[in-house]
Amino acid sequence: MKHAILRTDKMKSVDTRTNIVSVKLPDTLELDNGSIVRLGELIEYETQIGRGKKYREIYSIKPALPGTPLNKLVVIGSPEMNDFLVGDSIGSHYNKPGSIVRGYAISKGDIFSVTDELITSGEPDVGKLVITNGTGLEILEEDPYDPLGKIIDKEFYDNRWYYVIEVDDEATESQSGGDGDSLVGSAVVGTAIAG
Helix, strand or coil: CCCCCEEEEECHHHHCHHHEEEEECCCCCCECCCCEEEEEEECCEECCCCCCEECCCEEEEEEECCCCCHHHEEEECCCCCCCCCCCCCHHHCCECCCCEEEEEECCCCCEEEEEHHHEEECCCCCCCEEEEEECEEEEECCCCCCCCEEEEEEEEECCEEEEEEEECCCCCCCCCCCCCCCCCCCCCCCCCCCC
C-alpha cells in the first residue's frame, strides 16, 4: 500500500528546532507523514527509565479543521529510516498507532510538498487553494474559508505526484475555528489516514 510522503522544502521549523514538537498518536490511529493535525495539550507519559510520569515536550493531537489557527497546526514528518524492507520505498512508511512522532510547526510563507494520498477531496492543480480537513487537505476552487495556502507547483518524481504548497501570509491567523476532539471521527478516516 502506498503511503503519503512529505517534503519539507522550505519550512522555518526545519532550521529552528524550537518549532519542532513531539506528538503522540492515539492508540487507534495511524498517520502518514504529511498529515496536518492540530496541536493538543502536553500529555502525561511514563519515562523510559522508570522515574515516574512527566509532562515534558509530548503533545496530544486533534483534527485540523478549517479555520484552525496557524500557530496550532503541525505537519507530521517522522524519519523513514529502517521502517521498510529492502526493495520498499519511503512511500511504504507510516506512523503506527500510539507512537510518538515528529511534528513541524507551520508558519507563514512556508513551502512544503505532499503526495496525493493526503488530498481528501477536489482536483489538485497549480493555483488552487488548500484547507485543512481533519488530517488531510481539501482542494478548493474558491475561498469560502481562510485557506491554509495555495498549490504553487506540481512535480512528478519516482512515479508519484508531489503538490508544492505555499502557506498563505494570512493563513487562518485571525480565525478561532476548528476545535475538534477526536481524530478517529474525522472526515478523512480511511483516505488520508493510513490503514
